[in-house]
Each structure stands twice: as C-alpha cells, then as structure tokens.
Amino acid sequence: xxxxxxxxxxxxxxxxxxxxxxxxxxxxxxxxxxxxxxxxxxxxxxxxxxxxxxxxxxxxxxxxxxxxxxxxxxxxxxxxxxxxxxxxxxxxxxxxxxxxxxxxxxxxxxxxxxxxxxxxxxxxxxxxxxxxxxxxxxxxxxxxxxxxxxxxxxxxxxxxxxxxxxxxxxxxxxxxxxxxxxxxxxxxxxxxxxxxxxxxxxxxxxxxxxxxxxxxxxxxx
Ligand code: GRF
Numbered sequence: 001x002x003x004x005x006x007x008x009x010x011x012x013x014x015x016x017x018x019x020x021x022x023x024x025x026x027x028x029x030x031x032x033x034x035x036x037x038x039x040x041x042x043x044x045x046x047x048x049x050x051x052x053x054x055x056x057x058x059x060x061x062x063x064x065x066x067x068x069x070x071x072x073x074x075x076x077x078x079x080x081x082x083x084x085x086x087x088x089x090x091x092x093x094x095x096x097x098x099x100x101x102x103x104x105x106x107x108x109x110x111x112x113x114x115x116x117x118x119x120x121x122x123x124x125x126x127x128x129x130x131x132x133x134x135x136x137x138x139x140x141x142x143x144x145x146x147x148x149x150x151x152x153x154x155x156x157x158x159x160x161x162x163x164x165x166x167x168x169x170x171x172x173x174x175x176x177x178x179x180x181x182x183x184x185x186x187x188x189x190x191x192x193x194x195x196x197x198x199x200x201x202x203x204x205x206x207x208x209x210x211x212x213x214x215x216x217x218x219x220x221x
Pocket of ligand 1: 010012015017089091112
C-alpha cells in the first residue's frame, strides 16, 4: 500500500495537527501531510507546518466571491497535491458541498464531545453546563450538517464535579490526540467501511473502535 496523502485544514492552535505529525514522524502512521490550508494568517498551526516542513497555504474566505468558491478552490488545491484524505483539525468553518462532493467519505473531523450530544461550538462547555457525567471526543466523517456525519471512533472521559471548561478540555484533548491518528491509521489501512451512517472497522477487536476509561469493559461482571 502506498503512503496515504493527507491534507489538513486548521484555523488555530493545531495541537491535533501536531499529534498527526508526531505519529508520522515516529513511524506509527504510514502517511504524509502534503498540504496544510489555513483560513487564519495568525494560526499557530502555520508555525508547526514550518517547523516540520509541511507545505502550507493561507486562504482567506473573504478574498473569494462566495463561500462555495472558497471551497471549490480548496478542493482544487487538495486535488492538485493528490490528497486522499482531508483532515479537519480545529477548522472553524462549516464545510460546504463543493469540498464534500470532491472527497466523499474522505473528510474527517474531530469534535470535543460524544456526538450526537453537544455539536457545534464549545462542546466541552455545553457538556459541563448540561450536567453530563461523561463526555469525550468523536472522530467522524464530514457531511453537510454540523457535526452530523458517520461516527468512526469515540473516546469517553469522566466529568468531575470541580471541573472547569479548561480542565475538562484538557482531559478530552489528550484523547483527541490518541483517537485522531488512530482513525487516520485505520483509514490508511483501508479498514474503514461506511454504509449509510454506519461505520464498521474491518478486523476490529473491540478495543479499536473506541478508547475509554479502562474501567469500562466489554463484558463487565
Ligand atoms: C479541538 O478541541 C477539536 O476537537 C475542535 O477544535 C479544537 C482544535 O484544537 N474541533 P487544535 O487546534 O487541534 O489544538
């Protein structure tokens, strides 16, 4: 199997982008990030791209006539570099049809809550304010909705009574950095099968579809 070519879209800090870079550099993921596209000229993700020799482009949506035109151009740039999987890593825009149609079931996103609970912005704050006792993160394929596409992997974490948005976000982020590269690895091994909104993982032995608090077992006594 040839090395998977990845394109990353990020708007900010880029810690998920970094976790993918790290997995590739430590040879746990047989992939290559061929392009970073950011809509934010001051995104820290750019510094990470420079440091690790990832080619990057700054594309500002307001420089395009319409949102669709922005996504048409984005798809063109990704196709030009033969990208096979598009990874949204803190990309703060709703992806529109031209990009989705160009990469059907080939765009992944990570969300900091257990979907379908708490979609949209501030998933961690929403879970806290709702009084949930467990939250986590979700890697899913992207469709035209807001965090509604087929779910690939989830990880659960507890919410403690004294948690703040910061402490919960930090706990969730550690798992984001585990499950995102894991989902990409499964994709690169061609082990992800999508039927409608059902995702199955070929050869899954229970532990791969999700990473949870080790106290949660498949068959608890
Ligand atoms: C993460 O919490 C991710 O789940 C959400 O946006 C945040 C991005 O963080 N989609 P980073 O830029 O990857 O550090």
